[in-house]
Amino acid sequence: MSIYGDYIKSVIRTVPDWPQSGVNFRDITPLLQNSAAFRKLIDSFVHRYQEMDIDAVAAIDARGFIVGAPLAYELGCSFVPVRKKGKLPFKTISETYTLEYGEAEVELHSDAFRAGDRILVVDDLIATGGTMLAAAKLITRTGGQVVETAAIVDLPDLGGAEKIREAGYSVFSVCSFTEDE
Numbered sequence: 351m352s353i354y355g356d357y358i359k360s361v362i363r364t365v366p367d368w369p370q371s372g373v374n375f376r377d378i379t380p381l382l383q384n385s386a387a388f389r390k391l392i393d394s395f396v397h398r399y400q401e402m403d404i405d406a407v408a409a410i411d412a413r414g415f416i417v418g419a420p421l422a423y424e425l426g427c428s429f430v431p432v433r434k435k436g437k438l439p440f441k442t443i444s445e446t447y448t449l450e451y452g453e454a455e456v457e458l459h460s461d462a463f464r465a466g467d468r469i470l471v472v473d474d475l476i477a478t479g480g481t482m483l484a485a486a487k488l489i490t491r492t493g494g495q496v497v498e499t500a501a502i503v504d505l506p507d508l509g510g511a512e513k514i515r516e517a518g519y520s521v522f523s524v525c526s527f528t529e530d531e
Contacts, residue, residue, distance in 0.1 A: 352394035352395075352397075352398070352524045352525070353394070353397075354390040354391070354393070354394050354524065355394070355524050355525040356525070357387065357390060358381065358387060358390060358391055358394070358502070358524050358525050359525035359526075359527070361380050361381045361384055361387040362376055362377065362378055362380065362381055362502075362503065362525070362527075363376075363377040363379065363380045364376060364377070364527075364531075365377050374527075374529065374531075376475060376503050376505070376527055378413070378416075378474055378475075378502060378503070381502070382416065391417070391502065391524060392417065392420050392421060392424065394524050395417065395421050395472070395500065395524075396421065396424045396425065398500075398522060399421070399425055399470055399497075399498075400424075400425060402468070402470075402497055402498075403468055404425050404427050404468055404469070404470045404497060405427055405428065405463075405467040405468045405469065406422070406427050406428040406429065406430050406462075406463060406467060406468075406469050406470070406494075407419075407421050407422040407425065407427060407428070407429050407430070407469075407470050407472055408430045408431075408432050408458070408462075408469050408470070408471045408472070408485060408489055408494075409422075409429065409430070409431060409432065409471075409472050409473070410432045410456070410471070410472070410473040410481055410482065410485050411431060411432060411433045411434045411437065411456070413473065413474035413475075414432070414472050414473035414474055415431065416474065417472050417473075417474065417502065418431075418472045421470075421472065430458070430459075430462045430463070430469075432456050432457070432458050432471075432485045432488065433456065433457050433458075434454070434455070434456060434457070435454075435455040435456070435457055436457075437457070438457050438458070438459055440459050440460075440461070441459065441460045441461070442457040442458060442459055442460060443457065443458055443460050443488060443491060443492070444456065444457045444458075444488070445457075445484040445485070445487050445488045445491075446484070447480035447481060447483065447484040448478075448480055449478070449480060454480075454481070455484075456481065456484050456485055456488065457488075458485075458488045458489070458492065460492070462489075462492060462494075463489060463492045463493065463494035464493065464494075465492075465493030465494075466493065466494075466495060467493070467494045467495065468494075468495050468497050469489050469494045469495060469496055469497060470496075470497050470498055470500060471485050471486055471489065471496055471498070471499045471500065472499075472500045472501065473485075473499075473500075473501050474501060474502050474503065475501055475502060475503040475504075475505065476499075476501045476503070476504045476505065476510040476511050476514070476521070476523060477505050477508045477510050478508050478509065478510045478513070479508075479509070479510025479511065479512075479513040479514045480510070482499050482501070482510065482514055483513065483514050483517055483519070485499075486499055486514070486517070486519050487517075496519050496520075497520070498519070498520040498521070498522055499514055499519050499520065499521050499522070500521075500522045500523070501521075501522075501523045501524075502523065502524050502525070503523060503524070503525055503526065503527060504521070504523035504525075504526040504527075505526065505527055505528075505529075506526055506528065507528050507529045511523070
């Protein structure tokens with residue numbers, strides 16, 4: 351967890367029973383609307399990664415872009431979008447992953463990375479870990495080295511971060527929420 355983790359967590363809104371009954375949705379909109387909180391969020395990531403020689407930030411469609419772009423700028427590295435299927439115009443590679451309710455697919459331009467590039471993968475939230483793990487697998491397939499997977503929020507009760515770790519990738523989150531919080 352980041353030095354600003356408790357503060358960041360306090361700014362995130364919980365919306366009960368959305369999108370369905372029994373689900374507590376963790377809404378980052380108030381975090382994005384609060385300029386001081388958003389700065390602390392980006393600073394949390396910058397401070398963690400500024401000495402790690404990151405070549406690119408790979409951000410997951412779409413909320414990962416919100417953190418990924420300013421982070422890449424601050425780290426002085428490139429920004430690479432990992433998109434939902436059918437959104438990239440050039441030759442792509444893809445990875446399918448399982449959702450609670452079916453399957454989805456993410457894509458990456460086939461020339462996004464060079465062998466040995468050091469890549470940070472970012473998204474807004476880790477729930478079941480499927481999207482993050484699919485993105486990490488895509489990067490590995492290109493020859494890129496996943497330095498770490500990172501998110502604003504981890505939902506540890508859903509087991510995603512553990513699943514990502516079991517696949518051999520490091521995981522960082524700024525804050526986490528258990529189901530009863």
